[in-house]
Ligand SMILES: NC(=O)c1ccc[n+]([C@@H]2O[C@H](COP(=O)([O-])OP(=O)(O)OC[C@H]3O[C@@H](n4cnc5c(N)ncnc54)[C@H](OP(=O)(O)O)[C@@H]3O)[C@@H](O)[C@H]2O)c1
């Protein structure tokens with residue numbers, strides 16, 4: 001599959017070849033694809049969402065050539081039983097607050113678009129796990145979005161989505177942490193800051209992104225107390241059609257390493 | 261308007277090249293006005309072909325009036341020595357000029373065509389004779405074919421001085437060889453061959469003719485163009501920032517002024533904005549594979 005430019009840019013000054021990687025929050029498999037394309041020795045792509053796990057296997061797992069698939073049982077079991085798998089990939093369904101990997105077992109951790117879906121408590125727990133599984137000298141790449149500027153129309157949609165999430169689940173759906181915040185968070189856990197890059201500016205929130213967030217808000221609104229839920233669902237639908245798409249904000253990439 | 265050196269030709273082309281196919285859709289008076297309008301912006305490179313309907317004829321009057329201000333590119337789809345000579349004579353006649361500055365092999369698509377034009381009895385033999393006789397100044401090639409084919413052409417044609425090929429964010433967002441025109445750009449730069457970008461404004465393919473008959477298409481481009489001024493500007497900036505010598509304007513006259521404005525204001529595009537555009541159109545279908553069938 002194509003490696004998006006964002007991922008390619010975040011990785012192009014990192015040493016990936018031959019490393020053992022944790023892709024934290026596998027999502028669409030984009031960063032996983034980038035790590036494999038850059039020659040990672042092993043990629044543990046972890047997500048707590050079985051749909052995302054399937055997507056990652058489907059998009060990234062099939063390498064198209066007949067890679068020997070006789071390796072360990074954990075390596076990329078495709079659902080469809082195809083033979084062409086990349087045996088460097090293990091897609092793991094697990095909670096990142098308790099990563100099923102031993103201490104000091106990975107050389108590179110990527111969190112590409114992960115932190116914004118973690119509330120502060122989850123972020124803190126996940127950061128703790130990163131420190132545990134990272135070997136001495138390991139690298140960390142954190143790609144995420146700055147908080148949106150005041151004038152951004154899409155902020156309203158995210159506000160409604162967060163309101164529905166708070167009411168339904170007791171936590172926000174999205175938190176945009178400033179680059180400086182995450183930099184200090186990881187620095188506080190011993191990660192030495194190496195560099196910051198701007199991946200996207202503005203960030204293109206396409207019609208399909210907007211629609212997906214509206215759908216998410218609507219489905220959480222269904223779990224809300226009745227009056228509030230209906231109002232939030234209606235508001236998110238209205239906002240989505242009003243906004244359509246919007247290019248606004250910034251996506252950044254931070255890189256760190258642990259001392260040896 | 262900014263200019264950039266067109267490879268080793270010695271000519272500095274404006275960052276926008278006027279695609280004269282736009283004249284085909286206008287009456288003569290409107291065509292004259294459009295050429296004046298384009299020249300008012302300082303554009304100094306005009307591209308035409310005998311297969312663009314009446315465009316050569318309609319370009320003629322203003323071309324002759326402003327001959328010194330215009331670097332003229334023309335093309336032939338003929339692959340043989342004789343065919344190339346015949347179409348060159350015809351174009352010189354229809355344009356009403358003594359010489360063409362850049363004569364291009366038009367729309368190279370298959371390996372066999374590259375063999376044909378480079379053969380003893382091929383079109384390039386005619387190009388070289390015409391060059392000796394002062395009828396053309398420089399030799400170029402255009403293609404929306406496979407990037408590997410254009411790379412081969414760059415390797416095999418020593419006296420090639422420009423290449424014209426598609427480049428836009430849809431194409432740039434795809435990693436496979438079939439879309440790797442960035443490799444063509446890089447190789448051309450290495451060889452100091454000028455680069456002209458087409459399809460910079462392609463937004464996608466038209467709906468099927470069942471859904472939208474050809475006569476109901478709102479634009480005369482054979483792909484669906486982007487049409488909002490902001491989008492036109494982004495697309496222009498993207499193509500120009502990618503490092504092309506010049507970006508050829510879209511085929512519909514309704515789009516030309518917006519493209520001129522974008523070209524006149526061009527002052528670069530930073531990497532994050534460039535990626536932003538690629539990311540936005542990443543899932544759009546590339547119009548390029550369709551073009552391989554024409
Ligand atoms: N599906 C295709 O691949 C394709 C291609 C051309 C035309 N067409 C359609 O065929 C119709 C008749 O075309 P024709 O007989 O005048 O041309 P044609 O002989 O089919 O094509 C002549 C050349 O003109 C170029 N061109 C660029 N923009 C164009 C435009 N807006 N319309 C036509 N050609 C364009 C094309 O490639 P260059 O950019 O290399 O010059 C093409 O090779 C057009 O209106 C168009 O809708 C389809």
Ligand SMILES: C[S@@+](CC[C@H](N)C(=O)[O-])C[C@H]1O[C@@H](n2cnc3c(N)ncnc32)[C@H](O)[C@@H]1O
Nearest residue numbers: 025026027028029030031047048049052095096
């Ligand atoms: C926006 S996606 C990340 C995109 C992905 N990195 C890529 O490159 O395509 C966020 C991912 O993190 C996962 N996630 C969020 N919280 C998690 C947690 N506590 N444990 C495991 N995965 C989690 C989500 O399920 C989703 O797969």
